[in-house]
Amino acid sequence: MMYSGLKQQRGVALIVVMLIVAMVVIIAANMTGRLQLLMSRSINQQTIQQGLWSALAGEQLVYKVLEQDYKDSKESVHLSQLWAREGMVFPVGAGMLSGEIQDLHSCFNLNALAKSNPDSPSRESTIQKQFEVLLRAIDVDDYTAEQLSSTIKDWVDGDTQMTGSLGAEDDTYSAKVVPYITPNSLMINITELMAVEGMTGALYRAIRPYVCVLPSDELRLNVNTIKQEHAALLTAAFNDKMSVEDAKNLLSSREEEGFSDLNAFLSSGEVTALGQLPDEIKAQFQVTSKSFRAILTYSADEHEFTVQSVFQRDDKEKLAVISRQFGKIE
Numbered sequence: 001m002m003y004s005g006l007k008q009q010r011g012v013a014l015i016v017v018m019l020i021v022a023m024v025v026i027i028a029a030n031m032t033g034r035l036q037l038l039m040s041r042s043i044n045q046q047t048i049q050q051g052l053w054s055a056l057a058g059e060q061l062v063y064k065v066l067e068q069d070y071k072d073s074k075e076s077v078h079l080s081q082l083w084a085r086e087g088m089v090f091p092v093g094a095g096m097l098s099g100e101i102q103d104l105h106s107c108f109n110l111n112a113l114a115k116s117n118p119d120s121p122s123r124e125s126t127i128q129k130q131f132e133v134l135l136r137a138i139d140v141d142d143y144t145a146e147q148l149s150s151t152i153k154d155w156v157d158g159d160t161q162m163t164g165s166l167g168a169e170d171d172t173y174s175a176k177v178v179p180y181i182t183p184n185s186l187m188i189n190i191t192e193l194m195a196v197e198g199m200t201g202a203l204y205r206a207i208r209p210y211v212c213v214l215p216s217d218e219l220r221l222n223v224n225t226i227k228q229e230h231a232a233l234l235t236a237a238f239n240d241k242m243s244v245e246d247a248k249n250l251l252s253s254r255e256e257e258g259f260s261d262l263n264a265f266l267s268s269g270e271v272t273a274l275g276q277l278p279d280e281i282k283a284q285f286q287v288t289s290k291s292f293r294a295i296l297t298y299s300a301d302e303h304e305f306t307v308q309s310v311f312q313r314d315d316k317e318k319l320a321v322i323s324r325q326f327g328k329i330e
Contacts, residue, residue: 051298051305052326054092058099058296059309059321061090065101066292066311066319077103077289078224078258095300104291104310105222107212108134108233110193111186112219113149114156124164126239126280127219128153134236137244138206144198151197155182156217168197187213189325214291215312215322222289223265224258226251237284241274259287290314 062083069081078084089098108131117125128149135145150167160182162169170181180195190213193199210230226233231247242250250270259265262285266277290313297306308325 050093050095050300051303052307054095054097054298055296055305055307057092058090058097058298059294059307062099062101062292062294062296062309063311063319063321070313070317070319073257074288076224076258076260076287077105077222078254078287079227080256080258083292084225092298093300095298095303097296097298099294099296102212102293102295103222103225103289104212104214104293105220105286105289106225106227106230106233108210108236109214109216109219110152110190110211111156111213111215111217113153114158114186114217116157124149125153130219130236130239133240134210134232135207137232137235137240138210140203140206144203147198148196148203151199152193155184155192155196156186158184160184166198172197186215186217188323189213212293219284220286221284222287223251223262223285224254224287225289228252237281238274238277239281242270246270262287 065082069077069083073081083101084103086100088100089096091097110131112127113125113131115125115127117123131149131152132145135148136142140148146164147166150163153163154167154169157163160169168182173180173182183192187193190208190211192213193204193211194201210233221233221237223234228248228251231244231251234247234250235242235244238247247270250268253268253270259268265271265285265287266282271277292311294309294311295306296309297304306326306328309321310323311319312322313319
């Protein structure tokens with residue numbers, strides 16, 4: 001009986017030891033997992049910080065490029081300048097910094113829709129008509145073109161009065177499953193378009209290359225920086241009097257450094273063929289630009305960090321960053 005009791009005690013002791021070992025293994029595994037998670041978080045934080053500072057360094061490079069181009073040519077901004085070069089990549093630390101710069105006067109400023117018809121506020125404005133022409137030129141149907149010109153205007157104008165029969169104010173948006181109201185102020189970010197009544201993902205992707213937002217309700221197009229593939233912008237600006245094909249020919253006829261001045265553009269064969277232009281239309285064209293958007297991306301291993309910075313030159317010729325957006329949200 002004594003030997004039997006000893007065997008039982010040894011068996012219990014062995015089980016206890018095995019349980020202790022199992023608990024130690026579980027605790028060790030848990031600690032290792034947590035350590036790996038903390039290390040991963042630390043590495044991610046370091047990568048984010050590296051991406052942030054690298055992108056901001058790229059922002060300073062963009063600033064210097066824009067300043068140099070301005071010093072070289074204050075009278076004209078064109079696609080042969082340094083800022084317009086594409087495919088530029090710079091090694092930074094263990095990663096690569098790439099980016100592009102867009103002239104924000106080579107696109108249709110949606111905030112310009114905030115302006116009403118000065119002669120009759122209840123009637124469609126010239127800019128609304130131009131926007132509808134742009135949409136139709138890129139194969140958007142008439143109904144949708146008219147609806148979007150009205151709903152976007154209601155989104156950015158300062159009143160709560162619905163534009164026409166296709167507009168949309170607070171009553172439309174507050175009735176949605178997730179209700180919200182119109183800001184009745186200028187757009188800050190182009191992605192606000194997705195919240196506008198009538199906008200869809202497919203429409204957004206179609207019109208995105210042609211539109212932008214500026215902190216102004218003015219429409220100013222630099223005829224030296226509009227690309228040929230976006231010739232529909234000129235068709236819209238001339239209120240459908242110039243075909244897209246003629247607009248492409250006009251843009252392709254530019255000298256390497258663009259039109260020397262606005263008169264050179266207005267005296268071109270394609271423009272003079274349109275006859276006398278209203279002063280309101282002429283005032284929308286220029287050969288200089290004050291606003292640019294830089295999209296800078298830092299890539300390292302499988303990580304990416306993007307910052308979008310908007311640069312604007314004020315009336316005193318001072319260039320500054322007026323907004324930043326971190327990450328890709330478009």
